[in-house]
Amino acid sequence: MTRNILMCLAILFAVLLHPAAGAALDNAAEPECLKGTVAKVEDSALYLQGTSFPDETLGKRDAMVLLDKDTKYFDGTKKVNRAALQQGNIVLVNCTMVGKDRKAVQVRIIGGKKL
Numbered sequence: 251m252t253r254n255i256l257m258c259l260a261i262l263f264a265v266l267l268h269p270a271a272g273a274a275l276d277n278a279a280e281p282e283c284l285k286g287t288v289a290k291v292e293d294s295a296l297y298l299q300g301t302s303f304p305d306e307t308l309g310k311r312d313a314m315v316l317l318d319k320d321t322k323y324f325d326g327t328k329k330v331n332r333a334a335l336q337q338g339n340i341v342l343v344n345c346t347m348v349g350k351d352r353k354a355v356q357v358r359i360i361g362g363k364k365l
Contacts (some may be wrong), residue, residue: 254257270331284345286340287300316351322355340361
């Protein structure tokens with residue numbers, strides 16, 4: 251009985267200390283801020299071109315971010331709706347990882363084409 255309990259605890263510690271498990275927990279907890287130019291806006295996705303990532307080792311590239319009903323939109327400090335996003339807007343997108351995809355928590359227009 252004691253041996254079984256010790257074996258279960260050893261397996262639990264091995265799983266928790268595994269590097270992949272730690273990386274998965276880190277990705278879920280840390281928000282990411284992307285900067286890019288709006289290429290296209292759809293009901294459930296925002297496509298960015300020339301996107302800068304926090305990890306400076308990554309070069310600029312195109313990216314897709316999921317949008318949902320909880321995503322908040324701003325033009326500078328003014329709250330706006332999704333319709334304010336237009337092709338050519340320069341935006342900052344605060345997002346979190348959902349599986350392999352990024353989900354936008356907040357999108358802020360900081361420059362480019364205006365209404």
